[in-house]
Amino acid sequence: xxxxxxxxxxxxxxxxxxxxxxxxxxxxxxxxxxxxxxxxxxxxxxxxxxxxxxxxxxxxxxxxxxxxxxxxxxxxxxxxxxxxxxxxxxxxxxxxxxxxxxxxxxxxxxxxxxxxxxxxxxxxxxxxxxxxxxxxxxxxxxxxxxxxxxxxxxxxxxxxxxxxxxxxxxxxxxxxxxxxxxxxxxxxxxxxxxxxxxxxxxxxxxxxxxxxxxxxxxxxxxxxxxxxxxxxxxxxxxxxxxxxxxxxxxxxxxxxxxxxxxxxxxxxxxxxxxxxxxxxxxxxxxxxxxxxxxxxxxxxxxxxxxxxxxxxxxxxxxxxxxxxxxxxxxxxxxxxxxxxxxxxxxxxxxxxxxxxxxxxxxxxxxxxxxxx
Amino acid sequence: xxxxxxxxxxxxxxxxxxxxxxxxxxxxxxxxxxxxxxxxxxxxxxxxxxxxxxxxxxxxxxxxxxxxxxxxxxxxxxxxxxxxxxxxxxxxxxxxxxxxxxxxxxxxxxxxxxxxxxxxxxxxxxxxxxxxxxxxxxxxxxxxxxxxxxxxxxxxxxxxxxxxxxxxxxxxxxxxxxxxxxxxxxxxxxxxxxxxxxxxxxxxxxxxxxxxxxxxxxxxxxxxxxxxxxxxxxxxxxxxxxxxxxxxxxxxxxxxxxxxxxxxxxxxxxxxxxxxxxxxxxxxxxxxxxxxxxxxxxxxxxxxxxxxxxxxxxxxxxxxxxxxxxxxxxxxxxxxxxxxxxxxxxxxxxxxxxxxxxxxxxxxxxxxxxxx
Numbered sequence: 001x002x003x004x005x006x007x008x009x010x011x012x013x014x015x016x017x018x019x020x021x022x023x024x025x026x027x028x029x030x031x032x033x034x035x036x037x038x039x040x041x042x043x044x045x046x047x048x049x050x051x052x053x054x055x056x057x058x059x060x061x062x063x064x065x066x067x068x069x070x071x072x073x074x075x076x077x078x079x080x081x082x083x084x085x086x087x088x089x090x091x092x093x094x095x096x097x098x099x100x101x102x103x104x105x106x107x108x109x110x111x112x113x114x115x116x117x118x119x120x121x122x123x124x125x126x127x128x129x130x131x132x133x134x135x136x137x138x139x140x141x142x143x144x145x146x147x148x149x150x151x152x153x154x155x156x157x158x159x160x161x162x163x164x165x166x167x168x169x170x171x172x173x174x175x176x177x178x179x180x181x182x183x184x185x186x187x188x189x190x191x192x193x194x195x196x197x198x199x200x201x202x203x204x205x206x207x208x209x210x211x212x213x214x215x216x217x218x219x220x221x222x223x224x225x226x227x228x229x230x231x232x233x234x235x236x237x238x239x240x241x242x243x244x245x246x247x248x249x250x251x252x253x254x255x256x257x258x259x260x261x262x263x264x265x266x267x268x269x270x271x272x273x274x275x276x277x278x279x280x281x282x283x284x285x286x287x288x289x290x291x292x293x294x295x296x297x298x299x300x301x302x303x304x305x306x307x308x309x310x311x312x313x314x315x316x317x318x319x320x321x322x323x324x325x326x327x328x329x330x331x332x333x334x335x336x337x338x339x340x341x342x343x344x345x346x347x348x349x350x351x352x353x354x355x356x357x358x359x360x361x362x363x364x365x366x367x368x369x370x371x372x
Numbered sequence: 373x374x375x376x377x378x379x380x381x382x383x384x385x386x387x388x389x390x391x392x393x394x395x396x397x398x399x400x401x402x403x404x405x406x407x408x409x410x411x412x413x414x415x416x417x418x419x420x421x422x423x424x425x426x427x428x429x430x431x432x433x434x435x436x437x438x439x440x441x442x443x444x445x446x447x448x449x450x451x452x453x454x455x456x457x458x459x460x461x462x463x464x465x466x467x468x469x470x471x472x473x474x475x476x477x478x479x480x481x482x483x484x485x486x487x488x489x490x491x492x493x494x495x496x497x498x499x500x501x502x503x504x505x506x507x508x509x510x511x512x513x514x515x516x517x518x519x520x521x522x523x524x525x526x527x528x529x530x531x532x533x534x535x536x537x538x539x540x541x542x543x544x545x546x547x548x549x550x551x552x553x554x555x556x557x558x559x560x561x562x563x564x565x566x567x568x569x570x571x572x573x574x575x576x577x578x579x580x581x582x583x584x585x586x587x588x589x590x591x592x593x594x595x596x597x598x599x600x601x602x603x604x605x606x607x608x609x610x611x612x613x614x615x616x617x618x619x620x621x622x623x624x625x626x627x628x629x630x631x632x633x634x635x636x637x638x639x640x641x642x643x644x645x646x647x648x649x650x651x652x653x654x655x656x657x658x659x660x661x662x663x664x665x666x667x668x669x670x671x672x673x674x675x676x677x678x679x680x681x682x683x684x685x686x687x688x689x690x691x692x693x694x695x696x697x698x699x700x701x702x703x704x705x706x707x708x709x710x711x712x713x714x715x716x717x718x719x720x721x722x723x724x725x726x727x728x729x730x731x732x733x734x735x736x737x738x739x740x741x742x743x744x
Binding site for chain 2: 031032036037038039040041042043044045046047048049050051052053055058059081082084085087093094095097126127128129131132133134135137139141143144145152154155156224225
């Protein structure tokens, strides 16, 4: 936290001055920075674009997020979409709805957290819009491009026999959410890595860039941002519609045979599941908001990716039988099961009454999402 | 309004299906449309970018806006920023915070209004994000490019003797806001054009494109989106800082000598001002949200622009004395005066307790905005 004099209600001037201390107006990615009606981005290559909102009591709680963490994560969830396309984030715009309680120290800390990630990834703040709002609301649009030596990666293109992989850990952010909801910020002492996974997820940009390069001279990996958990996101990667396919009836569909041994899981996830009397593998499959990457690649590409990509873990193979299994159990049996709603367990309202919707993430081959 | 069966609470599927009926996924401006982690915009020219939020009870009221008008205006205020840079809007992303009361007929009408403007201007919806929200919240990021025969126009570059001009009408949207706040939607019968100016502003894209072309082979006009009224926006165009300059003390500054005869004003503005016992010229100077364009150009360019640009009106000339006057009266005397707060007049809360902030619009040559 910085030592800036507190003011109960910030003027527009003060907000802009605070922002200007954290985000330079000039940047390599910009021909014209903020301050005019539009910013002007350099236009010598196709531009990847993604938008995510980050809302108080929908996506975060002020009771256990610091302002730095809110600023960091609001940008991180957007950057993760760039990672999922193998793109390098270059710039972003920021829409900010500020409640009246926001004071200068709070705003300083918020921008400090956001600028930390922006600087680490050399991203420009290209512009934005400020408004008063009843609750804190952040909407970010992020821009990026693939390296000259790489290619843009989509979710499409999985084929039977392909290796299914993740980069990063799964299930840990879900534990973090559960313990933070139950215990508030003190949960950090007992569950430091789980809480960090929820409060400060690390977008897998470098892994995405490596996968993008691997795709430049061979069949590109299929890749997506694992934000809703494998159980919901794997069918999207494989182009399965509506329901997780329980039978191979009708036309031939892709499927997946996963193997997820317990020793791949984080010790905090295993310990929490044991304390709760739950199956840690199921927790990992349900876990959302990990901001890990989920993908598939040609079988002969997997060994070199294992060497080249940090955190690369092969989980199984793509099949052509329309079935999804993990450790021999059909994932169809798990559909609709949500043990967050089980008696005696915390039931975070953000998951139940305030579902998180994404326009950018419908199943690519169908009109319908899996209902949650 | 369409006849779509009502559902009390829309699922994500239903929202996306509704959206898909109004916005095609494929478009000339896109290499990859929505449905993946990122969309991919064509990248053969620099890309203009701008973001604006549009929030219930901050920027609009549901009591007198139809859902079509909310959808239309949420996009229109963004498109106006493109117009202000002489750019052609090509695509946009949409962040949508939907309260629980939103049903399918409402959403159909909202997208219908938004798609009307998008289709008229041939813009693609490139992606977005959906979330539950306590009040209706729209954040749009819009993309555009200048024509091959034009140039990107900024706010900078005004010189002494330049002609100051507007395209479009001024002050009318302010009247619309006042009568809609006072009387609600029935105000439309008595004040049709004023209400239309507030409910359904027409972004001046074609005027912006003509000005952009005029700037390709000569000194480009300075141009901005007249969204906060001449009294606040003219000093921004001229690079005046903090306060409207009341004296020429210190370094030499630009100024302006305006002439705004009453017969340039819309009859509804004049009639309303007379009924309220106010000066219609002052109303026009204060009027915000007109989404007209304000600019300056070389004196010898003005006559041809008068012929070529629809709604082009010269209001005066740029001076080098740091003074702003209109009809011989110093605008400095008006600073801080807000007759919306006068006894007996409506005092819209959106203007007083919920100021509309824009990151993209600070004075380009200074850190400080004019305080409102």
